[in-house]
C-alpha cells in the first residue's frame with residue numbers, strides 16, 4: 316500500500332503501470348507470441364484508433380523527432396530554406412530543420428503561455444521561409460488563429476510540434492490538426508507514453524498523409540520500388556501494443572493531470588513572486604508540465620526542493636539560441652531580440668506532474684516551496 320510519505324517522483328511510470336498492468340502485459344505477450352514485431356496489426360489498429368480520437372490521418376513513426384523530420388521532408392524543406400521555431404523548446408524542434416540543411420530562425424515567446432509569439436512572426440518571414448513550427452509547450456496550444464492567419468497570408472505551411480500536447484485542443488479541435496502537419500511523441504514520460512521511443516505524424520490532408528507515409532517507409536509504397544528518398548522510421552509493434560492498452564485511458568490521464576494542476580493552483584494562488592500556469596480560454600491545457608514562473612530566487616527554490624528529496628526540473632534552462640550548436644552562428648538564427656525566451660529560462664520551474672500524484676504529495680511539494 317502506497318502512502319503519501321512515499322518518495323515523490325517527477326513522473327511516476329511504475330504506479331501507472333501497476334494499475335494498467337494486466338492489459339499491458341497481455342498485449343505485449345500477444346506481440347511476442349505473434350512475432351509480428353514490425354508492422355504488426357497493433358500498429359494499424361493504433362493508427363485507426365488515434366485517427367478516431369484526433370479526427371486526422373495518423374502515421375506512426377519511431378519517435379517525435381523523426382515525426383518533425385518526416386513532416387518537414389513531406390513539405391519539401393531542404394538546404395537553404397528557413398524554418399521559424401521558438402527558441403524556448405526542446406532541441407528536437409529546431410534539430411529536425413537543421414538535419415535537412417534548413418536554417419532554424421528563432422522567434423520569441425508569449426510570456427503568459429510560453430508558446431511562440433505570433434505577433435513576432437511577420438518580422439521573421441523572408442522569401443526563404445518554408446515552414447513555421449509552433450510548439451504547444453507544456454500541454455497547451457499556441458495561438459493557432461494568429462499563427463494560421465499569418466501563415467496563410469504568406470502561404471507558408473505550419474507544422475505543429477504537439478509532442479507535449481496530445482489531448483489538448485484549440486477552439487475544440489485536437490491540437491496538431493490545424494496546420495499542414497502535427498507531430499506527436501510517445502516518449503515514456505509524455506501524456507500518452509510507450510515504453511521506449513515512439514511518435515506520429517498527423518494531418519487532415521489525404522495527399523500529405525500519403526507523402527508522409529511514403530517518406531517514413533524508405534520512400535516506397537511497394538517493397539523494392541522506392542519513389543523518393545525516405546527514411547526508416549517505424550513504431551515497433553510492442554510499443555504500439557502498449558499504446559493500445561493506454562489509449563482508452565487518455566481521457567482519464569488528462570483529467571488526473573488537470574485535477575493535479577488545480578490543486579497546485581490552489582496552493583500557489585496569490586503568492587507574491589510566483590505565477591501559476593496561464594490557461595488560455597481557447598485551449599484545453601493537458602499539463603504535460605506544471606510550470607511555475609518564479610520571479611526571484613528560482614534556483615534557491617529548486618535547490619530547496621532537491622535538498623528535501625523532492626524532484627523539480629527546469630524546462631528549459633538554456634534557450635536553443637544560446638546552445639553551442641546555434642550560438643556559434645547567431646547571424647543565421649537570431650534576427651530579433653528574444654527577451655521573453657531568456658527571461659523564461661531564468662524563471663521557470665516545473666513541479667512533479669503525472670497521473671498518480673496525490674493530494675498529500677502535492678501538499679508536501681507546496682509546503683517546501685512556500686517555506687523556501
Ligand SMILES: Cc1ncc(COP(=O)(O)O)c(C=O)c1O
Pocket residue numbers: 378379380381404405407408450476478479499500501502512513514
Ligand atoms: C517539444 C518537443 N518536441 C519534440 C520532441 C521529440 O520527441 P522524441 O523524444 O520522441 O524524439 C520532444 C520530446 O522530448 C519535445 O518535448
